[in-house]
Amino acid sequence: MIEVRDLRKVYPTRFGENVVLDGISFDLGKGEKLGILGRNGAGKSTMIRLISGAERPTSGSVRSSMSVSWPLAFGGAFQPNLTGLDNIRFISRIYDQDIESNLQFVDDFAELGPYLGEEVRTYSSGMRARLAFAISMIIEFDCFLIDEIGAVGDARFHDRCNRELFRKRGDRAMIIISHDASYIRDHCTRFAVLHGGKLEQFGDFDRAYGDFRAKIGLDAQDRFDPRELADNRQQLIETTHTIAMLDDAFRTAVQAGDWKRDDGQWDAAEKEYLGALALYPYQRSYWVQAAHAAKEMGEDVRAEIAYRTAIALGEAYGDVREHLEFVVQRQGDKLAQFPAHLYSSCAAQNAAPAAPDIEMFARAFWRGSTIDDTAMLALLREHATCDGALAVMLNDSRFDPRNTQPPQRRRSPASRIANLVTIACPHLSPSEKETLAASPALLAAPWRAIIAAGGFADWDALGQIPAEAA
């Protein structure tokens, strides 16, 4: 039994005190497996360290009648300028274990062969992970603390780790934190959400995950920060992937989408993916997932829009081609008639248009601010460049240079007209971009604000505006 009571941890910082854990209490009995969800920096790892005894709480207590492991998969357990063998010997001595049998076990499990006699600093990160995990397994603990183990090694090694941990040691207690919520769902019996220094416990995963997403959602309503603007469209596309995966709101949404996809709930899966893409519309890989879901439902127009968007944003064409061809043919057309327009790293006007570009143009410049799927698909099929698509949109009867935007409420980059600044005005300095993106004029009349700032300067579309609108 582990009894955690009123655990508090406060770190002094230069800006005052940072309360990481603010009164956490729970019990963990023999064999129970507690999974902890929480956003980056919520204090999950701090909590694990306090329970492991490596660090002391500011106040409160951790009492344990079980032996508790160090946080698993943690590579720092060894000294890099000692050999793998010497590291095993050291750990064996610390925990008073038979050195020979441990060497044998690690040799079998980590499959490092002769490298075991080399200094650990020469290992690849995968080899380190294998050694770290094997060393963690030589000491038999009653309770294992598992911090982000899902991230290491290849699939086969991962399987062996799971067998070693959850089958051979299935009777042990565990506390698991992981970015991979599936891992927690599959291996835990109890769940908790750590948020704002407080821990809330749940007996069932779906309720825990729902609570986690709700808490993330509350935080997500921060005001949009114009300093986040990319320099130009290429940079926007190139950085989005990483930035999106660091955002818990995005990650939990696509995670939920993946689970629904695995259950065959295509409709719900597509909604989750599109919800995530509303946050980061230029994140290419999840456009493919959204497209697959739409394809499964027979929504060929939506599927084709999403496939074409993924390709235009740089998803490998070879991977997507057969799917695109399939949905085009199901609509009675041929791919050869409407070839895919591939991503190339060039100025926005010459780049292949994607759904988020068209949607944003419609939102900003069209009366009613929307575009239906058929019109969207037609634009994506016909035009190899954003410039071409924009020219058509500006000559549409819905084009209105006086179109205004509703006030921005949510932190949803898609609803941010701000990306328009990135795409239309790459020539502005970061501070000018910032000023423009935050200016009320941009919301009042996006077209005028962008043109006044010299936007779309090199776009041919600008010269093709109907006289009455200009």
Next chain:
Amino acid sequence: MASQPLPLPRFAHSLRIQLRVIGALLRREMLTRYGRHNIGFMWLFVEPMLFTIGVTALWTATKSFHGSDLPIVAFALTGYSSVLLWRNMPGRCIGALQANLPLMYHRNIKVGDIYAARLLLEFGGATISFVSLAVLFIAAEWMSPPDDFLKVAAGWLLIAWFGAALAMGLGALSYLNDLVDKLWHPFSYLLFPLSGAAFLVAALPKFAQEIVLWIPIVHGVEMVREGFFGSKAQAVYDLTYLIPFNLILSVVSLIILRYVSRRVVPE
């Protein structure tokens, strides 16, 4: 198997764990520092021996003034060996915790164990070097055997005590503030000529004697010399100053150590 939970912490059991941990740390430290190449861990005492031989040779060649008719070889050996003893301990303990932070994840390893292992290693190295050189020089008849062996040992241990207490305090402080590392080097350099390694207190003028006798190491070095040379050394020292000084320093250092180990954040 390994760490069976105990209903009551028993002293003997805890002591066994601690000794085992310090032993493991000691071996790990030796391997990390000296590796298995060439003479390996023998560098532990070969390095201070080389230092001492060098200084002894230098002082002999320049016929350094030391204010007595003691043989210069013996004078240099006793003096410089004690410098290595008290000076290397803090040098090794400063920054030791930062370098070993990942070890804090093993609940049996405490901050004090890391210092203890390094102190034992330094003490061992300096002592083996001192003893081997003494035996060598005596065998070569460059100096005579110690007049009072126990007095040499007592003086030597008192210097080690001082060095260890200082090392633990400075080591723990260095975790809180980088300045300790920066200031220790100039401080130890300045302390070296004042530490009694290069002079006999009796040879100094009265006012200078009063000043240097405030420095605790001087008492230890004088005691070692008296142990070696007997009354010829005209040693001046006061154990009722050195021992209380060491005691207070130890208590202060242990307080700092406790303060730091409550705040240490493993990587």
